[in-house]
Amino acid sequence: MDWKAFIDEQIDSIRQAVGDGLAINALSGGVDSSVVTVLGHRALGDRLKTVFIDNALMREGEPEFVVQTFAEMGIPVQRVNARQEFLGALAGLTDPEEKRNAITATFYRQVFGRLVRETGAKFLLHGTILTDIEETVAGIKRQHNILAQIGIDPEQVYGYQVLEPLQTLRKDGVRQVAQFVGLPPSITQRIPFPGPALAARIVGEVTPERLATVRAATAVVEQELADTNAFQYMAVLLQDKATGIRDGRREFGDIIVVRCIDSVDAREATVVELPWPKLHRICQRVTSLPGVNRCLYDLTPKPPATVEYV
C-alpha cells in the first residue's frame, strides 16, 4: 500500500467535502481517532475543532494524557465534561445492546448535537474502520460508531454529516498510517480500547462504584502486561459475585476477569499463554482492590468469544 498516496487522498477529500465550512471530531486517544485528528488538522487547520469527551468511562489519567500528547504536537484539544449525561443514560441498564445504544445516543444526539449547535460545524470526522462496519453489518455487535451502514442518516437525525477517512482500513493499516503521519509511539503502539470504553468491560449495570473497580483493575492489568507485546489486554468486572474471605471475615465480593489476546486485526484472536508468576502477581494485586475477592483468566479465543464482554 502506498501510504503517502492514501494520506494525500484522504486529506484532499476532507477538504473537498468540508469546503470552507467547519468540522468537529472527537478524539478518544485511541489510534483510530488520533489518526483522524491528524488528517483532519492537515486538511482543515483551525477549521477543525477537536474535542475529548469526558464520558466518565475512561481509564485512569486518560483525559490528561490525551490533551497533553496532542498539545505537544501543536493540536489543541478541548476537554468536554459529559460525565453526568453518560452516567444518567446508563443508569439502570444491564442489557449489552441497550448499554451500547445508550452510549451511541448520548454521544451522537445529546453531546455532539449540542457541540455542533454551539460551534456551527456541519461535519463530524470519525475514526470508523472496516472491521467496525463488517461486524455491525453482520449483526455480531453494534459498534458504537456505525450509523449510515445500518440505515441511520446522521444529517437527518442529528444535523451533521459524518466523514470516515479510515473506513477502508483495518487496525494494522491504521497503525501504519499513524506512524507515517508522525504520531508518537505512545499512540501508535497503544493497545486498542473500545469506544464504549470501560462500559464494554462491565457486565451488568454501569455505576460510578463499579467503574471505579474496573478502572483500578484495568490499571493493574495494563501495568503488568505492558511488556508482553500482546495485541490487547484488559480487566472485566462480572455481574456475578462470589464468596471469599477478607480480614478473617466472609465477604460476598466482585469477580474480575483478566483477558490477554493476540490478533492481527481483532477479527480473530488467540489467548496469550502468560507465565504463571505473572498471572499470580496480577491475581494478588487485583484481589487487593476493595471488594474484589476473585480473579480469573479467560482462556477463550475469538471465536467463539468476542474480545470485549459487552
Ligand code: XMP
Ligand atoms: P470485539 O469485542 O467485537 O472487539 O471482538 C473487536 C475489537 O474492537 C474493539 N471494540 C470496539 N471498538 N467501538 C470501538 O471503537 C466499539 O464499540 C467496540 N467494541 C469492540 C475491541 O476492543 C477489539 O479490539
